[in-house]
Amino acid sequence: MFVARRHNDGRRRSVVAAEWLSVAIVATVSAALCLIAAPVASAAPVSATKEIAVGNALWHSERIPSTGGVTLYADVLRPRNLPAGARTPVIMAIGPYFNHYAAKGQQPVLRDSIGQGLVPAGRYDDLIDGARLLERGYTMVMVDLRGFGGSSGCPDASGPGEQSDVAAAVRWAASQSWSTGKVGLYGKSYDAVTALIGAGQQVRGLSAVVAQEPVYDWYRYLYGNGVPRVNRLGTPLSFIYQSSNPGFKPTPGMDPAAYADRTFANVVNPLCQGYSVLSQLNGQKSDAFWRARNLIPRLQGSRVPLFLSQGFIDQNTSADGLQQVLSGMRGPVHAWLGMWDHVRGNDTDMTAPLNSNTPKRLSTGRAGYLDEVGRFFDQYLMGKPPAVKDPAIVIQDNTGRWRAQPVWPQDIATRRVALRSGAYTFDGRQTATKIFYQGQYYGTQIDSVAPGGTNFQVAKTTDSASNAVWTVLPVEKSAVRISGTVEVSLTSRDPDSTPVAVDVYDVDETGMGTLITQNAARLTAGVTTLELFSTDWLVAQGHRIAVRVTDSNNGRWAYDHPTGRRVVVDGGTVVLPMAAADAGTPTSGGSNSNLEGYLGSYRYPVPKQS
Template sequence: MRIEWDVAVPMSDGAILRADVFRPDDDGAHPVLMTLGPYGKGLAFQEGFAGMWQRLAAEYPDALAGSSNRFQVWETADPEKWVPDGYICIRVDSRGAGRSPGLLDMLSPQEAHDYYDAIEWAGTQPWSSGKVGLLGISYYAANQWIVAALRPPHLTAICPWEGFTDFYRDLNRHGGILSRFGQAWQDHQIFTVQHGVGERGRVNPNTGELVAGPPTLSDAELSLNRVETIGEGKRRNVVDDFSAARTPDLSQIEVPVLSAANWAHHLHTRGNFDGWDKVASTQKWLEVHGFEHYAEFYTDYGVALQKRFFGHFLSGEDTGWETQPPVFLNVRHVDGTFEQRAEQEWPLARTQWTRFYLDDGALTTTAPASTTPIDFAALGPGAEFWTPPLSQPLEITGPASARLRIASSTTDADLFVTVRVQDSDGREVSLVSAIDPHGVLGVGWLRASHRELDDAASLPYRPWHAHTREMPLTPGDPVDVDVEIWPTSIVVPTGYRLGITVSGRDYEMPGDGPWPVLYGIENRGNGVFVHDDTDDRPTDVFGGSTTLFTADGASSVLLPIIPATDEG
């Protein structure tokens, strides 16, 4: 393998970004796999994300097998697993990050144009076949959607692996409620490798060079060299030009797409489904898996899927991709296992959309005629509704929604709708999610003042909120709200119970822990994607009492029930 460190990549405005290039040890022309982003191309996975690396090594040994792992970097492909197959792997530090000088402006139009320039540079080098593919997780997936919408001529195929598509709805605000993840992520993962951190940062173990250097700047200088992206998102309560500029027009994407989603990632899940649905590409595939969000990207399962896709589109190989189903699901079971299933569409055409009504603690398919309204403290555990023990297995796979009639003692209310399952002994069922080892099974969020729908974009199972204005409540007056519940999958066995919790705060798994902590946030079912920022949720507005009305079927959830096959 030939490795070139800190290669100069010229931008159209005269700026220079720095890239590491890993390519076969020959003089041939090969297809390119690229990432561009702010995580520091020289920051070793084992050092920068030690906890994740240790779990990957312990739980998924195949992810590390067959490689020295010397060049492993967080959320990017391992060149030792790709270069021997005739690919060139290129990692570019985005402007203002790592070894690339300039203004750090995450997910901005400037970054998108830089990515465009980098793709075109790679596609025209003498060692390049002219075909460039994009492959990476999270941020390295999210900005794939953005640059692909600009249609760089040499961009040939993309595989966004668990990456959001909507800056406002996916990253910053769930249903209009601020997610605290963004600030913690930015401070811990981005600003620590901003260009100019220099000697206060890490060292690339392969080169001995500073990951975020060579200059070492003061805090004041670093602050002047970046846009406070998450701070801006916090300040802006509704969708405006700032978030719109960082959200791609998915209809402009025409290259082949393999969108790989995780059932339980409260940053990325919705984006991978939405991206697959809205791209204009005639060749597009959706794959859905579970486990930690970094795991399957590196396992034999994930790498084999990626190689079949890129082998077909970048290398022209007969990988059997012609027979790949448009949708490939790993359906979740309560014991943590998965059932692999090929499908032809999403949502599944055979879905039996079933409305379950909330009725005095019960979850029933019959609308209650008359019930007493339920009051709960907005910052308390909320109200629970359960089916009787199931007489036969029940599969829920797809997007879902809730329609609630509520009133608040204040001018607003945050609503959290959580899908739950209990076993025959009343024990809570949780599954490994993308971030949390005890993740909730499904969840949706909405700030009541953001209840206005975009009727043209809404579907019964996927209400689409405009988020362009706030509509305060009149204390005590009921309103109807629709809550989007992100796509999920769970097969509930016989004897178990299906439940829904409606609350005014994040649902927390029962028990005394100890619970994992990441970025100073305790993971109790929702990982780091919690909604407890006191600036966004002042107690005088969001700490009141919420009333839920259930009479005449006023409050219900619409769930995607998949009928059992003849094989059971």
């Protein structure tokens, strides 16, 4: 997914002007080329039709037919030394990120038709090696989505075309002569989205899904209830670059026609990338484009076994919709939920990468992820009873401690809080988190940038804590746990659909608050409702819970031009999902660098309640 660009000194670049310039360029190019009959991207790599030994695998490529005349390219890795005619279950990853070209200095296995050195995609070598998939008796298949890598067609941001690709790929894998008919999907980020697409479709043959840090609703990834995220344009543009394989610079000796076909077809076709980008700039949630990309309704009632991992403090793919997905599944659910950013379950601070001083430290704080994934696949693809009984759900809260539960959230009650009335000025300066350093406040929340390690990124801010409506609750007489999704209802007379941000804090005895959860929306005259990101947070005895209603969360969302007008909020309610402070059963695991960086920098000085 989109990663924020940074200065060498660690500060994030201002990209708003550049992004809108990019919009203009895309729109202009698309309009100018409307009469050009530009083909969609043709299949790029031409690789092995016979199996070639690569490590512990025998590698060959396949072409999988999908809808609309699209052909998908796939790398197939079969275990070596299988008996003739042996059939295996299949673990498949489907996405836009597979790179089939040898890196500089890497020895290619063979060459394609235009001279590029080819190797099997290495995106999930950690899974193949760490979970010992080939030794376990699985075939690994990595499939390019339409318009990416070696697949033809036009990308459509998890829409109907890519959804049909997932179904076609799973059916193909289940029907091969070397397959047992059992298929598991695996992925992280975009590849986790395609895994959830499969779970929602319940494609015949799909027997298990592992999804790490997915997006549950593409609209929520780019918008907070009508308010655009900073990545609202950066993400679509990054996928244009990703689909322009093999890059914008021709390789010496490359056939010009093949280069133009592979690189520019998706960029210049006005019905392809231009349409997709412009569609994603539409902030209306009810639009058919977004409805087709909301996976939550499709996952309701799914019986496909799911193993999900989600960071509550993921600054890229947030836990927005997490509780809805978990509560709607009807098949077996396993999950790792906790205080980390956009990482794989087996990542370390080196592989994340986090640039910390402890490169081998686990990025979640808990060991054994790939072992558990292997047991999960063995159970549902091979029918093997697990040798180790893994907890259904493991949760890490803000203390860094882990616990196990059969479901999440579990046995929650609700605390309904009346919000104070008040007003603030729409000046567009507010930040959700900031620290005081060398006589100046710096905002610390930067969209898509992980907290922790040396990823300490700041931007000067002139916001004012008083430019908000604060509701600060009484001191907690004992520890309390917020577990689930906070719901907010605001009453306003604002007729202009101005943005509003709602932040919930854990306030210590000194008045310093740590951000628990947040979201944004557009105010309407009357009642505005919104759900904040799911979380699991233990508020210590002696602390307070505070709720801030204000105009913006700069760094996380990109706002309209501030009007300077006074916005009146006539109160409202917050519903806090509360679980027992000692919920669950303690289990193995510890803290991590993301969490520690978050606790140190995602803070805000809360004003004393008058």
